[in-house]
Amino acid sequence: MKRFLRLLLPTALTATALLALPSLVCAQSSPDKSVRIMVGASPGGGTDILARVLADKFGPVLKQAVVVENRPGASNTIAAELTARAQPDGSTLLLATNTGQAIAPHLLKLKYDSLKDLQPIGLVAVMPNVLVVSANAPYRNVKDLLAAMAAKPGGFKYASSGIGSTQHIGGEAFGLVTGTKSIHIPYKGSSQAHIDIISGEVDMMFDSTSSAMGQIKAGKFRALAVTSPRRAAELPDVPTLAEQGITGADVSTWYGLFATGGTPRPMADRLNAELLAALKMPDVQARIKGLGGEITPMTIEQFSEMNRSEYEHYGRLVKEAAIKAE
Template sequence: MKLSFLARAASMAALALMAATAGAQPAYPDKPLRIMVGASPGGGTDILARVLADKFAPVLKQPVTVENRPGASNTIAGELTARAAADGTTLLLATNTAQAVAPHILKLKYDPLKDLQPIGLVAVMPNVLVVSASSPYKSVKDLVAAMGAKPGGFKYASSGIGSTQHVGGEAFNLATGMKSIHVPYKGSSQAHIDIIGGEVDMMFDSTSSAMGQIKAGKFRALAVSAPQRSPELPDVPTLAEQGIKGADVSTWYGLYVTAGTPRPAVERLNAELVRTLKLADVQTRIKALGGEPGTLTGEAFAAMNRQEFDHYGQLVRDANIKAE
């Protein structure tokens, strides 16, 4: 009986210790969060990241800051997130540029599919072919005719090597049989300056990034690079409507966290993302940028990321896109 009593006492003491230890563990999150962005301030990725930060902070009861690390096709921010502590405090708002295109072009020091944990799809935006408002080109037909008359004499801007703008430009070259020269920048906002100034001729930018310049009358939109017209640009025809097929490229935005982050933190972030994307003002903001809010679960988004990785790998090979 004595041994039995001692055994029971030891067991109860162990359970009490475990309960005390579990109760002492801080709830997530217990410190400030940051959202890494691989583009310059003012671009589409930056805009969406700041929307998420504003909505996350009051609910998570922690400051949420946006940290811009442009360059290397958005992969600098991706690598920093992949190498961060797996505690759920370093998030990444990435696009298919870094997650699906750049890995086929650049030598990365991390694996986007293994070193980053998908939280969910934030938004999908069609790309749009834009020129300066002062450009003489009023349609894709005008542009292609001018390109044919001056082979190799046209330049298109992008937010970096391996970006969806880069892929869109090369897909356009491939579909039209023309050749325009790629001019990469560290983010769309820097490229916009040279588009407006006439230093480069055109750009296949995401609507989220270009919409402000279009509405301000500084860009002329010639075509939407998607199967359907954008509700925000109803008068702008698609590339296919203008006889250019096989060149559609859209930009999607996804939220990620460092691989190995505890499951409760991943589930909390997914729940907050789902909640945020259902807010009327957030949906209005995304649609005003020409996009659609994401509706995929974390698992479905991870599967989509893998499919997009394979799709863009094939496109990179078909268009012979290489680091410059």
């Protein structure tokens, strides 16, 4: 998060001014053509939840049906490729995370360029990741977990929403800084992984709060630590890893809105304006806060710079940690 706080909105170009632009959808397309928000994860996860929040807000102002289309798999890149290959008319959007935008390009051979073929629109939210275990597990804190892992070297499994996801990166970083080894079990989205965490089939997960919060509040997950520099506002009693003596494994998940590369700038500006307007709505703010997230409004230029910076940051991390697609 610190890497891009300097990018926060200093602009004189306000959402109100941008809303005066002509209607978004779509000069080139049929007026009754629906808008798709592509999601690279299964229904029920954090990306899906936020996409549906935006769809509910975008529909009335765009005066069109806005639907969420889930295309899970390949570290969120299936949905990203479909967006990259769509007509640049504003009718296909992507709610992406740093998994697909900043990590996967360094691990997978993609048929599109994540920096050139997707047009950044704006940052939606940043969520800390949280180390969770089943509520039935005996571990009460990270010290308990590490003791159990030491007693059973290589016998623990951790889940992720896919290879190259922030959950995967978080698990690898945790192993590096603690000197432990565990088996990575990738899933097609967090919601599928939750089933095996709750049953105890998989021992732990470094999930985003947006995905894990529901299970934590329902008493099905026990949160042992947040993997961010400070505690999550919605989990004030859960200490950070650093508070428990573990540093160097900080990982957060960000969610951003993208359009197809080549989308005309007036359309991109209108989408950014509608996003900024939605993020000011009290119910949207409450929903994101309830998921443990922080809202950081950005212009297109600011989000584009952040997107590139994160791409470079995770490229270095993947190389230094020798992380490879399995």
